Amino acid sequence: MTIKLYCFGESGNAYKAALALELSGLKWEAVYVDFFNGEARSADYLENINEMGEAPVLVDGDFKTSQSGAIQQYITEKTGKFGGSTEAERYEILRWVLWDNHKLSSQNGLTRFLMNFLPVEKRPQEVIGFFQGRLKAAYGILNTHLEGRDWMVGDDITNADISCCGYLFYPEPFGFERADWPNIDRWLSNIESTPGWKPPYELMPGHPSDRGL
Numbered sequence: 001m002t003i004k005l006y007c008f009g010e011s012g013n014a015y016k017a018a019l020a021l022e023l024s025g026l027k028w029e030a031v032y033v034d035f036f037n038g039e040a041r042s043a044d045y046l047e048n049i050n051e052m053g054e055a056p057v058l059v060d061g062d063f064k065t066s067q068s069g070a071i072q073q074y075i076t077e078k079t080g081k082f083g084g085s086t087e088a089e090r091y092e093i094l095r096w097v098l099w100d101n102h103k104l105s106s107q108n109g110l111t112r113f114l115m116n117f118l119p120v121e122k123r124p125q126e127v128i129g130f131f132q133g134r135l136k137a138a139y140g141i142l143n144t145h146l147e148g149r150d151w152m153v154g155d156d157i158t159n160a161d162i163s164c165c166g167y168l169f170y171p172e173p174f175g176f177e178r179a180d181w182p183n184i185d186r187w188l189s190n191i192e193s194t195p196g197w198k199p200p201y202e203l204m205p206g207h208p209s210d211r212g213l
Contacts, residue, residue, distance in 0.1 A: 003028040005071075006049055006057040008035045009206035010117075012109050012167035014056040016068040017075075018203040020162050023196045024079045032205040036117075068166070069097050072159045082159045092153045096160035104138045107131050108167035112174035117213065132175040139181050146183035150190055157194055165191055169199050172208070 005021060007014035007030055021028040033039050033055045040053045050057045050066045057066045058074060065074060076083035084090045111131045114123055142164060145152065152160040168176060168188060178185040191197060201207050 001027075001061050004031050004059040005029070005204075006031045006033050006055050006059070007204045007206075008033045008055060009201045009204040010208060011035070011055055011204075012105055012112075012170065012200070013068040014204060015169070015200040016105075016163055016166040017056040017058060017071040018200075019166075019197070020072045020075045020082060020159070022198060022203060023157070023162070023194060024075050024081050025196075026075065026079065030204050035206075036211060069101060069159075069163065072097070072162060076159060082157065082162060084154055084158055089154050089158075093158050093160045096152055097163045100160075100163045100166070104135070104142070104164060105166050107135050107138070108174065108176070111135060112167065112170065112172055115174050116172040116208070128175075135175060139176065139184065143181045143183045146187045149183075150187070152187075157191065161187070161191060 003021065003026055005014070005017055005028055007018055018028075018030065033045075035055060039045055040050070040055055046053055052066060054066060056068060056071060057064065058071045060074075060078075063074075065071060072082065075081070082093075084093050111128060114128050114131075151157055152164065165188060167174075168178075168184070178188060
């Protein structure tokens with residue numbers, strides 16, 4: 001049975017789920033969510049897909065879940081991949097996934113949205129500057145952690161890597177320059193070299209150009 005992932009290309013959180021599926025080798029297909037035209041807030045979507053009004057959503061037969069971290073964990077339990085090999089590694093992976101969701105991806109996603117997907121005259125520069133300052137601190141934490149490491153936890157790619165890289169492969173400018181963070185840059189190259197890796201807009205339908213951006 002083919003897994004369905006409700007997603008759209010502009011979403012870094014959806015990318016985490018799509019990338020985990022693609023690298024896992026599971027059979028899956030993307031179901032486009034027209035998020036920017038309100039599909040995720042429609043009565044049908046809220047009733048039948050996700051009452052939270054968000055994407056991504058994974059559907060595997062009778063099983064359904066949302067939130068990228070939960071989807072990644074489901075893929076891990078289904079395949080045995082990306083979850084670490086010891087109890088200590090499993091908790092370390094979880095620690096970084098939670099950190100990413102709170103400190104990195106959430107603020108990257110918002111900053112990228114404010115800088116690229118709002119009309120120029122409505123982009124709040126003080127807010128953008130505030131979040132870029134917070135993100136600079138987060139990049140510093142990640143860059144320091146990756147010193148002397150190929151992967152965030154253990155000796156292979158895990159959900160920690162897939163989660164934390166979620167927004168860092170997007171081409172739109174939001175204040176992140178790989179060259180400024182050599183350990184992050186090297187780590188992202190390791191992910192890019194993983195068999196099956198694809199950038200966001202190749203894995204999922206939906207591109208800013210579809211909306212004239």
